[in-house]
Amino acid sequence: MRLSLLLSLFLAIPAFAQLKWDTTEQTLKANPGDREIVATYRFTNTGTTAITIDNVHTSCGCTTAALTRNDYAPGESGQIVARMDIGNRTGHQEKSIVVTTKQNPKSPTVLRLLADIPQPVVMKPTFVMWALGESPNPKTINIKVTDGFAVKLLKVDSDNPDIKVEVSEIHPGVELEVKVTPKDTSRPEMATLLVRTDYPSDNPQTYYAYVKVK
Amino acid sequence: MTALRQAGLILLIALGLAGVTAAVHPKRPSFLAPPRDPNEVTLAQTKQWPGTVLWVDARSESEFASEHVTDAICLNFENWTEQFPKFLDRYNPGQRVVVYCSATSCQLSREIADKLRASGVEDAYFLEGGWEAWKQQNRP
Numbered sequence: 001m002r003l004s005l006l007l008s009l010f011l012a013i014p015a016f017a018q019l020k021w022d023t024t025e026q027t028l029k030a031n032p033g034d035r036e037i038v039a040t041y042r043f044t045n046t047g048t049t050a051i052t053i054d055n056v057h058t059s060c061g062c063t064t065a066a067l068t069r070n071d072y073a074p075g076e077s078g079q080i081v082a083r084m085d086i087g088n089r090t091g092h093q094e095k096s097i098v099v100t101t102k103q104n105p106k107s108p109t110v111l112r113l114l115a116d117i118p119q120p121v122v123m124k125p126t127f128v129m130w131a132l133g134e135s136p137n138p139k140t141i142n143i144k145v146t147d148g149f150a151v152k153l154l155k156v157d158s159d160n161p162d163i164k165v166e167v168s169e170i171h172p173g174v175e176l177e178v179k180v181t182p183k184d185t186s187r188p189e190m191a192t193l194l195v196r197t198d199y200p201s202d203n204p205q206t207y208y209a210y211v212k213v214k
Numbered sequence: 215m216t217a218l219r220q221a222g223l224i225l226l227i228a229l230g231l232a233g234v235t236a237a238v239h240p241k242r243p244s245f246l247a248p249p250r251d252p253n254e255v256t257l258a259q260t261k262q263w264p265g266t267v268l269w270v271d272a273r274s275e276s277e278f279a280s281e282h283v284t285d286a287i288c289l290n291f292e293n294w295t296e297q298f299p300k301f302l303d304r305y306n307p308g309q310r311v312v313v314y315c316s317a318t319s320c321q322l323s324r325e326i327a328d329k330l331r332a333s334g335v336e337d338a339y340f341l342e343g344g345w346e347a348w349k350q351q352n353r354p
Contacts, residue, residue, distance in 0.1 A: 093321070125333060126333040
């Protein structure tokens with residue numbers, strides 16, 4: 001009886017994964033000027049046998065995950081470094097990195113990278129529209145530099161002379177109010193507003209807002 | 215009777231161990247579903263909406279070229295500057311916009327829907343289950 005009881009207990013003990021992660025989720029905030037977000041996930045092989053990480057897969061083409069080597073003896077530690085390219089991304093971003101081991105291929109570990117990427121310049125809204133025949137009353141776009149960014153708003157140009165733009169400085173260089181008025185709404189029109197800045201100094205960015213009569 | 219007692223004892227111990235596992239196992243399943251995002255919609259919901267939905271495919275341009283929802287526009291973080299004006303050509307204020315990416319696990323559709331709302335597209339939603347769900351429910 002004792003033997004069968006012990007055997008039953010042994011079989012009932014759950015098999016924990018051998019890799020122990022310091023954390024499987026990281027929340028990071030991008031700073032002004034950052035071009036990528038880097039997160040490091042450290043782990044230790046707490047099992048009694050060697051373990052091989054045979055696949056590391058990211059959920060987005062914008063994210064890479066680098067592993068220094070694949071095999072880890074018991075007690076050995078390692079890390080995965082995930083790099084997310086910021087590019088045009090803004091706001092709250094969630095990426096995942098799926099790590100599969102040779103010893104436990106059906107139970108991958110999912111690492112999560114949560115990132116908040118502030119936008120240097122915020123336009124609300126980024127487009128204004130008039131329906132054909134609608135009264136050509138002005139519509140307003142507010143343009144503001146996000147706190148913490150050393151951006152100066154230089155000027156706003158329209159690429160269509162039939163779309164009139166009137167710029168008021170609420171806080172010079174930092175916040176503008178742009179009144180947009182189409183000359184005529186009886187025919188389709190479109191314009192791109194070019195919001196020129198001095199940031200970053202090595203490659204000053206232009207932001208775009210759009211105007212349509214349709 | 216002894217056998218029954220033994221079986222009961224084994225069951226109790228197994229239940230105790232299972233309880234410990236459920237409490238501390240790093241990969242224990244979540245029994246509480248996370249709250250649903252109010253901007254997430256199902257395909258069934260979109261079919262009940264009046265008017266035409268503007269579909270936005272947030273996947274890569276190569277995936278879009280291979281297959282996509284009829285009349286969808288490809289718009290993602292990589293092609294935003296070029297594609298957003300084309301999106302505006304198709305969009306009418308007040309129209310509902312539904313963004314999808316490849317599957318449930320993909321977050322891109324939510325992120326693009328967020329960016330559209332921040333840009334001034336008020337009714338921007340993302341599709342539960344993404345392209346996989348659409349394909350499954352629209353099989354020929």
